[in-house]
Structure formats: C-alpha cells, structure tokens
C-alpha cells in the first residue's frame with residue numbers, strides 16, 4: 001500500500017486523510033480545512049491508529065498556526081494552544097496523539113511571527129510523518145527476523161499503513177517478512193465493535209496479495225488450540241513499564257498465546273512508550289454503546305440494555321515475548337527511560 005494515510009496538501013493548504021470509516025466498500029479522501037473537522041475525524045475514527053494520530057495531531061497544530069493570524073504573538077500562541085488542547089481531548093489512550101501535538105506546538109513557541117510559526121509547524125509535522133515511515137520500516141525489519149520462514153501470524157485490529165503515515169507497525173513486520181522472502185499467511189481478527197481487522201487489515205493485505213483470512217475475535221483461542229497460529233503480532237497505543245495498551249481483545253489473545261506457548265509480539269515506535277505513567281494510571285477510552293447496539297440500521301441489542309464498550313485493554317508485559325521498535329527488539333522487563341534514551345540498537 002503506497003498511499004499516505006494523512007498528509008499536508010501544499011496546493012490547497014489543507015490536511016488530506018483517507019476516510020477509514022468508508023472502507024472497505026469505498027476508498028475516498030477528505031480535504032480537511034479546519035481543526036474542528038480534524039477533531040471530528042479523530043473522534044469518528046475516520047483517522048485512527050496510534051502513529052497516524054501522532055501525525056494527524058502534528059498537522060492539526062500546523063493547520064491551527066496557518067489559520068490564526070493574530071499579530072500579537074502571545075494571543076496567537078494562546079489560540080493555537082487552545083486548538084492543540086481541543087485536538088488532544090478527542091482520544092485519551094494513544095500517547096502518540098499528545099506526543100505529535102506537543103512536539104509541534106513546542107517548536108513554534110519562540111517564533112517571531114505567526115507566519116514563521118506556521119512554516120515551522122508544517123516543517124516539524126512533515127518531519128514527524130517522514131520519521132514515522134522510517135520507523136515503521138525499521139520496526140518491520142526488526143520483527144521480520146523473529147518470524148519463521150513459513151508461518152501463520154494472527155493480528156488484531158489494524159496496525160497497518162492505515163494506522164500510521166504508511167507501511168504500518170504490526171503489518172509492517174508482516175510486509176517486511178514477505179519482502180524478505182518468507183511465506184507468511186495472516187489471520188486477521190475482525191475486531192469488534194468497529195471491525196478494524198475485517199474492514200481495514202483484510203483490505204490492506206488483500207491489496208498487497210498477502211494471504212489473509214478473517215475470523216471472529218472469539219475464534220482466536222480455538223485456532224491456537226488447533227495449532228494453526230505460529231505467532232501473534234499486534235500494534236500498541238501506549239506502552240508503560242508494566243503494560244501494553246492496545247485495542248480491546250489484545251489481552252485475551254495474550255493470555256491464550258501464553259497458555260498455548262505461542263510467541264506474542266508487539267510492534268511499536270518508541271514514541272508509543274510512556275515513561276510517566278503506570279498501567280493503573282492510564283485512561284482507557286470508553287465509547288458509545290451504539291457501536292455495539294447497532295450495525296447500520298440493524299438493532300443488535302434491546303434499547304433498554306446498557307453496554308460496556310472499552311476501546312482498549314492492557315496486557316501485562318509479562319505476557320509479551322518481545323516488542324519490536326525502530327531501535328531494535330525489547331524483551332520485558334525493561335526500563336522505558338533507557339529505551340527512550342538509547343539512540344542505537346537495544
């Protein structure tokens with residue numbers, strides 16, 4: 001997949017993103033010209049996936065800096081910070097969103113004018129996007145070495161090009177393994193309730209001619225029990241010293257993989273690591289009941305019944321075999337500070 005998930009269009013001066021809620025039925029892009037529209041896109045998961053949220057948040061700050069033209073720098077920066085905080089409030093769990101927003105905002109705090117600030121913010125956002133692509137390819141190269149020459153890999157949700165600027169993290173590992181000549185088949189869990197696995201991962205891999213079959217999330221343990229899964233590779237939204245936060249259902253797969261002695265890998269850039277929090281401190285996003293209660297116009301449960309709809313769960317690092325990063329592979333237990341400070345392979 002060559003398309004970029006979210007990028008800046010210099011001709012129109014707007015953010016272009018792939019509208020992911022329309023996939024797989026329709027491939028379309030949106031030209032986003034306001035911070036409010038970008039915030040809506042993030043809340044609706046039109047733009048989604050931890051690294052992609054980091055890139056989108058960075059371009060959101062660049063858009064805010066372009067749109068505000070208050071000549072007084074103090075009020076200009078206050079207005080841009082308000083937009084940045086508004087974007088940051090859209091989704092709490094993926095650390096990359098706040099990381100991309102804050103890194104871009106910090107780059108303009110000493111600008112001499114709004115014009116200079118807008119130029120700087122856009123440059124930094126495009127650097128973040130380019131870094132994401134480079135990191136995904138390094139993550140892929142690292143992880144591909146851990147996969148057997150012939151294997152079936154189970155993945156959950158979408159940690160592919162659509163969850164990043166391009167290439168992907170978990171799917172980046174699979175793409176790199178295929179590029180290295182390995183015979184990899186993929187089992188993609190549909191990932192209820194929004195079906196990022198059946199809608200997006202299956203779409204991405206089928207376009208790349210990588211063998212993929214979709215299963216219900218509840219089928220994963222049975223396939224492991226039958227010996228049909230050789231490895232699990234998933235993405236991440238936030239990694240603390242004691243847990244990996246990822247799409248709801250990941251913890252279930254990790255427990256089952258441990259029971260069946262199947263390696264459980266996580267693929268994520270070091271920007272996903274959080275040195276400030278522990279598992280108990282992280283806010284896990286809860287989403288609207290209607291994501292479970294309805295499928296289009298079809299009612300799936302009584303209106304009178306409430307739902308619990310966590311968007312993520314947390315997997316203790318003890319259940320993780322290794323984490324593939326752009327700096328190399330990390331085996332728990334690990335020090336997040338040491339990982340973030342290391343410039344070379346781990």
Ligand SMILES: CSC[C@H]1O[C@H](OP(=O)(O)O)[C@H](O)[C@@H]1O
Nearest residue numbers: 048049050159163235236246247
């Ligand atoms: C490459 S990390 C992608 C990560 O983000 C997804 O969440 P969402 O679709 O709600 O943004 C999921 O947790 C993926 O593993």
